[in-house]
Amino acid sequence: MDDRKLEVLRAIVEDYVSTQEPVGSKAVAQRHALGVSAATVRNDMAYLEEAGYIQQPHTSAGRIPTPKGYRLFVDRLGKIKPLSTAERRAVHRFLSEAIDLDDVVTRTVRLLAQLTHQVAVVQYPSLNRSSVRHLEIVAVTPARLMIVMITDTGRVEQRYVETPAELSEDHILELRRLVNEQLQGKALADAPRIIADLASLARPELRDSASALARVLLETVVSRTEERVAVAGAANLTRPGNFFSGSLRPILEALEEEVVLMQLLGRADSNALLTVRIGDENEIDDFRETTVVTAGYGPGSVVGHMGVLGPTRMDYPGTIAAVRAVARYVSEILEQNR
Amino acid sequence: MDDRKLEVLRAIVEDYVSTQEPVGSKAVAQRHALGVSAATVRNDMAYLEEAGYIQQPHTSAGRIPTPKGYRLFVDRLGKIKPLSTAERRAVHRFLSEAIDLDDVVTRTVRLLAQLTHQVAVVQYPSLNRSSVRHLEIVAVTPARLMIVMITDTGRVEQRYVETPAELSEDHILELRRLVNEQLQGKALADAPRIIADLASLARPELRDSASALARVLLETVVSRTEERVAVAGAANLTRPGNFFSGSLRPILEALEEEVVLMQLLGRADSNALLTVRIGDENEIDDFRETTVVTAGYGPGSVVGHMGVLGPTRMDYPGTIAAVRAVARYVSEILEQNR
DNA sequence: GTTTGGCACTCCCGGCCCGGGAGTGCCAGT
DNA sequence: ACTGGCACTCCCGGGCCGGGAGTGCCAAAC
Numbered sequence: 001m002d003d004r005k006l007e008v009l010r011a012i013v014e015d016y017v018s019t020q021e022p023v024g025s026k027a028v029a030q031r032h033a034l035g036v037s038a039a040t041v042r043n044d045m046a047y048l049e050e051a052g053y054i055q056q057p058h059t060s061a062g063r064i065p066t067p068k069g070y071r072l073f074v075d076r077l078g079k080i081k082p083l084s085t086a087e088r089r090a091v092h093r094f095l096s097e098a099i100d101l102d103d104v105v106t107r108t109v110r111l112l113a114q115l116t117h118q119v120a121v122v123q124y125p126s127l128n129r130s131s132v133r134h135l136e137i138v139a140v141t142p143a144r145l146m147i148v149m150i151t152d153t154g155r156v157e158q159r160y161v162e163t164p165a166e167l168s169e170d171h172i173l174e175l176r177r178l179v180n181e182q183l184q185g186k187a188l189a190d191a192p193r194i195i196a197d198l199a200s201l202a203r204p205e206l207r208d209s210a211s212a213l214a215r216v217l218l219e220t221v222v223s224r225t226e227e228r229v230a231v232a233g234a235a236n237l238t239r240p241g242n243f244f245s246g247s248l249r250p251i252l253e254a255l256e257e258e259v260v261l262m263q264l265l266g267r268a269d270s271n272a273l274l275t276v277r278i279g280d281e282n283e284i285d286d287f288r289e290t291t292v293v294t295a296g297y298g299p300g301s302v303v304g305h306m307g308v309l310g311p312t313r314m315d316y317p318g319t320i321a322a323v324r325a326v327a328r329y330v331s332e333i334l335e336q337n338r
Numbered sequence: 339m340d341d342r343k344l345e346v347l348r349a350i351v352e353d354y355v356s357t358q359e360p361v362g363s364k365a366v367a368q369r370h371a372l373g374v375s376a377a378t379v380r381n382d383m384a385y386l387e388e389a390g391y392i393q394q395p396h397t398s399a400g401r402i403p404t405p406k407g408y409r410l411f412v413d414r415l416g417k418i419k420p421l422s423t424a425e426r427r428a429v430h431r432f433l434s435e436a437i438d439l440d441d442v443v444t445r446t447v448r449l450l451a452q453l454t455h456q457v458a459v460v461q462y463p464s465l466n467r468s469s470v471r472h473l474e475i476v477a478v479t480p481a482r483l484m485i486v487m488i489t490d491t492g493r494v495e496q497r498y499v500e501t502p503a504e505l506s507e508d509h510i511l512e513l514r515r516l517v518n519e520q521l522q523g524k525a526l527a528d529a530p531r532i533i534a535d536l537a538s539l540a541r542p543e544l545r546d547s548a549s550a551l552a553r554v555l556l557e558t559v560v561s562r563t564e565e566r567v568a569v570a571g572a573a574n575l576t577r578p579g580n581f582f583s584g585s586l587r588p589i590l591e592a593l594e595e596e597v598v599l600m601q602l603l604g605r606a607d608s609n610a611l612l613t614v615r616i617g618d619e620n621e622i623d624d625f626r627e628t629t630v631v632t633a634g635y636g637p638g639s640v641v642g643h644m645g646v647l648g649p650t651r652m653d654y655p656g657t658i659a660a661v662r663a664v665a666r667y668v669s670e671i672l673e674q675n676r
Numbered sequence: 677g678t679t680t681g682g683c684a685c686t687c688c689c690g691g692c693c694c695g696g697g698a699g700t701g702c703c704a705g706t
Numbered sequence: 707a708c709t710g711g712c713a714c715t716c717c718c719g720g721g722c723c724g725g726g727a728g729t730g731c732c733a734a735a736c
Contacts (some may be wrong), residue, residue: 024699035710042700060699060715089339110594134476136486148474148486148494157484158438160675183621234572235590248586252573256448337498360726377680378731398686398728 002050006077007034008044009053013065015074017313020240022062045140059311067279067312070291074276074316081317082327085295095329101125101154105230108306108330113233115322118310124228125153125334127221131187133234136178137213142166147213149220151188153303153334161216163209168201172204175213191221200269229261236310260284264292265305272296274324279312293319295327305329339389344415345372346382351403351646352413355651357576374403405617405650408629409579412614412654419655421663425453433667439463439492441567446644451571451658454621456648456666459599462566463641465490465559471526473552475514478503485551487528487558491641497552501547509544513551516540516649522628529559567599588624598622602630603643610634612662617650631657637673644668 011032015023025041028034034041045063048054053069061153063152065073083091098104105122110126112120130151138146145161169173178201195218199211234255241265244333254260263284266275277292291314294307353361363379366372372379382402386392391407394400397491403411421429426484432449436442443460450458468489476484505513516539520532535558537549572593575586592598601622604613613628629652632645646661 014499022699026699038699039709039711043708046701056700058716060701061717062699082345098339100498124718133478134484136474138472138474138488140471146472146488148488150476150484150486150496154496156496158488158492158494160438232594235587238585238587238590247576248571249576252576256570360728364728376728377677377682383678384730394729396687398730399688400728615684 001290002044004034004036005047006072007032007070008041009065010077011039012045012048012063013069013074013077016064017315020313022057022064024062024140027062047259064313068265070088070137070312071281074267074278074320078317078320080321080324082321083115087110088325090295091115091329095326095333098333101156104154104330104333108326109230109232112306112308112322112326113236115326116308116310116315116319117233117236117239118308118314118319119231119236119255120306120308122230122295122306123262123304124230124266125151125155126227127151127155127157127278127300128189129187129298129301129303130155131185132191133185135176135179135183137179139167139169139172145172145213145218147220149217151182154300154301154337159220160218161213165209166208167209171209173265175202175206175210178210179213186219192218195221198237199219227258227262229258231255231261251283251290254284254286265294265307270291274320274327276320291316293323295323297327297331297334299331299337303334340382342372342374343382343385345370346379346388346405348411348415349409350383350386350392350401351407351415354402355537356652358651360402361393362400365400367396386518387396393422402651405619408616408654409619412658413618416655416658418662419541420659421453426663429453429664429667433664433671435604439494442492442668442671446664447568447570450510450660450664451574452646454646454648454653454663455574455577455645456591456652456659457569457573457574458644458646459593459603461600461603461642462568462643463489463493463636464565465489465493465495467525467636467639467641469523470495470521470529471523473514473517473521473555475510475517477505477507477510483510483551485554485558487555491637492675497554497558499551501550503547505544505547507510509547511546513540513544517551526559530556533559565596565600567596567603569593569599579583587629592622592624600620600627603633603645604632612658612665614654614658629654630662633661635665635669635672637669637675641672 001153008028011028012023015027016030021086025038025045029036029038029041045054047061049056053066053072055066057064064335091111095104095107098107105124109120109122111124132149133152134150136148137146140146142158143163143166145163147159147161149157179198182198182201183191186194198214199207202210232322234252237251264282264287274293274295279291282290282292289312290309291312292307292309294305296302296305298304306323306327308319310319343605346366349366349447350361353365353369367374367376367379383597384390387394387401391404391410392401393404395402426503433442433445436445442463447458447460450460468491470487471490472488476486478498478668480486481501481504483501486497487495515537520536520539523527524532533552536552537545539547552555572590575589602625603618613632617629618626620628620630622664627650628647629650630645632643634640634643635640644661644665648657
């Protein structure tokens, strides 16, 4: 595979991304000073098509890249173009105004959508990668408690507990001390084990209440609300160029399914800095024409993922740069708030 | 205005809503046993058109209702059709599984979207219609506090406070007692007044910290995150019949703008049980072809609104019944959790 | 006076055809 | 190995046309 052939592929990808129209040999020869004629480009194109990097929508049309072609472009040809300093400054300013975790996530997802003109998805810090900062127990009525769990990433979870007996103010203080002694600073992944022993550590008269508490706590740390995600920029799906061959329907539906979104953001265990999944690499039927660019974020270690979702014909260098920059800055913020 | 003319209007609205196609005189005469011929119906139609209740998309097409026509239908003709018992049971089961306020809102908005096949919008309980259940103060570091406010509707707000001096465990206990004594059970609308005096009630050595705390508390109760809303069912915009004459773009954009959504849900001060705003009654340009059905909800008094948004050609009786039923049941749940 | 059947008229809609244009593949020449 | 030329293919948009649905009006009937 010739150097010039690679240049031709790059030209096709770049032109197609910016014009959204199949690109012909003449256009490539003229607009990118390759120093060869259109006929030569045609020969190279025939080769690239044979090799599966580009294709024709129909005979006698220009060429468009295949997923395989985009893959080669991303891996070997695209030079990531960093954000402008103005953009960079805007990111910093906008994110540093966030007042709490919810706000950080909300702002992040909007920012990503706006920077990339695509649909953005941000996962809330995953509970099983966080640790307990504090557990609070509040009496709502004498036999009804509210427990509030605050994690090191700033997530707050609350649950109600019905206790078998009425509890005095002192009892509550005691329970609060107990659970915090045991759980504070511990990783949530380890919490179930600790919680199992919780009741046995309480004084006999409190044991029943403690085990009711433990039951709800356990539910909280393995809760199904664990994987929350925020979405923004759905309107970008209707941008002229972002038109998907099918209808928007399945995409819009998928965007409301947490399960699907989590699948798109990637395995929870992946610690890769940045991932680009192109077309059918996504393994979900409705996303055959979709590219997903994701990055992990977190203070030190990865606690969640964020990403952007758009048509395979996207501006890869720009999108990758934006996702990476935002993920880095959010990580910094979480680091500071620890 | 003749009784039969009203029947003709009802027939037109019902047929148009179900078929999405202009309805002609023949269809009306046949399908709705009016006992008159098509020619007679034509005369009535001419009258209804003259009066502004229906219109022709073009000469020699059938008629479709105007917003004014829908309005008359809703006010005088539509008999609300209650949910089936199966639906009713599904609503109860689905909502009663909610584990916290967030979950209630999320489930509600999905339920509404699913029941009505439209876009659903639910406002979180408005802070200034709630009261304080409990305030929690947690030391993150000796000079950094986290305050968590829990309202009677179950909303949780958190903020960080940097204190001018390091505080001992006892100091924190004291501050916690102070703010709870002053604020517990008080309406948030009254809170600013109370907070203003907070610092003066603290012991001299805590006064600086108390006023730092008060500043953040004040910010919290008048916070701009006050009006949170949840949206679901955007995919329903792409249903065949829900096709808006323009593109989806402006609608999708509006759905991500809290300000616009709040405007659609209606003035915060409206206590009307149920509101239907048809077409240009919405006073927002992008929603000229949209109907919004909203209801207030809350334990006893209204603390927020929920609603459904769809094309003017919607199933009014069904939608109204669904919104009303869900709003009632959510109110019950909030009542129980108090 | 209201209702009805008849009838001419209007307008949309889908299918069809057609010419222009863009792009290709191939070939012979450099 | 590259280039210019050329015939070929196919999409696309515009224009044309006939069928069908629905109307408005009128004269006759109830």
